[in-house]
Amino acid sequence: xxxxxxxxxxxxxxxxxxxxxxxxxxxxxxxxxxxxxxxxxxxxxxxxxxxxxxxxxxxxxxxxxxxxxxxxxxxxxxxxxxxxxxxxxxxxxxxxxxxxxxxxxxxxxxxxxxxxxxxxxxxxxxxxxxxxxxxxxxxxxxxxxxxxxxxxxxxxxxxxxxxxxxxxxxxxxxxxxxxxxxxxxxxxxxxxxxxxxxxxxxxxxxxxxxxxxxxxxxxxxxxxxxxxxxxxxxxx
Numbered sequence: 211x212x213x214x215x216x217x218x219x220x221x222x223x224x225x226x227x228x229x230x231x232x233x234x235x236x237x238x239x240x241x242x243x244x245x246x247x248x249x250x251x252x253x254x255x256x257x258x259x260x261x262x263x264x265x266x267x268x269x270x271x272x273x274x275x276x277x278x279x280x281x282x283x284x285x286x287x288x289x290x291x292x293x294x295x296x297x298x299x300x301x302x303x304x305x306x307x308x309x310x311x312x313x314x315x316x317x318x319x320x321x322x323x324x325x326x327x328x329x330x331x332x333x334x335x336x337x338x339x340x341x342x343x344x345x346x347x348x349x350x351x352x353x354x355x356x357x358x359x360x361x362x363x364x365x366x367x368x369x370x371x372x373x374x375x376x377x378x379x380x381x382x383x384x385x386x387x388x389x390x391x392x393x394x395x396x397x398x399x400x401x402x403x404x405x406x407x408x409x410x411x412x413x414x415x416x417x418x419x420x421x422x423x424x425x426x427x428x429x430x431x432x433x434x435x436x437x438x439x440x441x442x443x444x445x446x
Contacts (some may be wrong), residue, residue, distance in 0.1 A: 212424035213441045214403070215249040215416065215431055216258040217242055217278070219271040219290075223260070226379035226429045230338075230349040232266070236381060237432045240410075246278050249431075252421050254441045257286045258426050260310070264291025265348035272300075279305035281421070287334060289373075291348075298325060308370045312336035313346040316360060317410045323367065330368040332405070337361060338375040340391070349377055357390070361398050362418060371401030379407030381429045386413045395421040413446055433443065 217224050220232065224242035228234035229347060239245055246257055264270040270291065279286055288301050289310025301309050315335050317321045326333050337357055338345050344353040344360060359372055361372065374394055376387055386407045404417050405426040414425045414436075424446075430436040 211414075211418045211422075211445045212247060212403070213254070213438070213445050214254060214256050214258045214287075214424055214426045215235040215254050215438055216260065216405070216426050216428040217246050217249070217251075217393045218260045218330055218428065219260055219274060219390060220262040222271060226432050227262075228321060229377055230262075232262070234381070236429065238330060239432075241362065242274055243277050243281065246282060249438065250282055250284050250379070252438050254284060254438065255442075255446070256284055256307075257282060258310075259286055259290075261288070261289045261290030263291075264297075265313075267347070273302070277305050287370075287405060289334070295325065295328075298329070302329065308332050308334050310334045310336050310373060312338060313353075316344055316346055316355055319363070320363070324368045326369060329378065331370050333367075334370050336373045336375070338373075338377055342390075345377055348439050358393060358397060361394060365398055365400070369400055371403055372398060373403045373405065373426065374424075375404075376406035380405070381432065382407060383429055383435055385409055386416060388416050391417060391420045391422055409440060411444060414441060418445065 224239040224245045226237040285307035287308040288306040299417040339357045342357045344355045346353045401423040403424040
């Protein structure tokens with residue numbers, strides 16, 4: 211079981227949002243690289259970095275991501291607005307261990323197959339959903355794709371894993387809904403990482419009990435609901 215701290219980037223800052231909505235910023239930290247280094251020093255074995263500006267199509271935080279990839283010694287998985295080969299190649303060249311793709315991966319299976327063929331075991335698919343409906347374009351649009359049907363359709367790809375985010379719970383610190391996690395574990399043999407609503411060590415324990423492979427922590431560690439060091443000591 212992996213406990214993975216998240217650094218979400220917007221306007222050059224490390225931010226935490228509710229339901230991924232830019233107008234609902236709860237936290238904004240001016241030194242995102244320093245924050246990433248702090249999580250590494252705390253003992254994190256992997257970091258989760260999302261460029262929200264790129265996901266929303268309003269710019270990017272590439273220089274900050276490059277600095278993180280240069281200075282951190284742990285693997286870093288990077289996502290947000292990766293919708294063409296050039297962006298994927300750039301991130302791998304800069305040092306990303308894995309990339310996280312969502313919007314185009316959901317709408318263009320042929321492109322996804324090509325990307326995974328070039329970078330086997332280095333692509334994570336983001337399945338960000340409200341209920342069973344997968345959201346895309348920085349969670350602003352419905353894809354019209356059913357979460358479980360889509361996951362079944364990509365089972366034969368050589369992925370590093372899947373990242374499931376329950377958007378309705380994201381940033382609210384209200385606890386997780388274990389039901390869709392259980393269902394996903396039943397229908398895929400891929401590594402499953404979970405985000406959205408995690409607010410206690412008990413929530414992480416519930417995720418572990420489903421057979422999922424990791425928990426991505428955001429608001430909970432920034433607001434102090436979960437002590438990352440405690441989580442890492444308990445779950446690794």
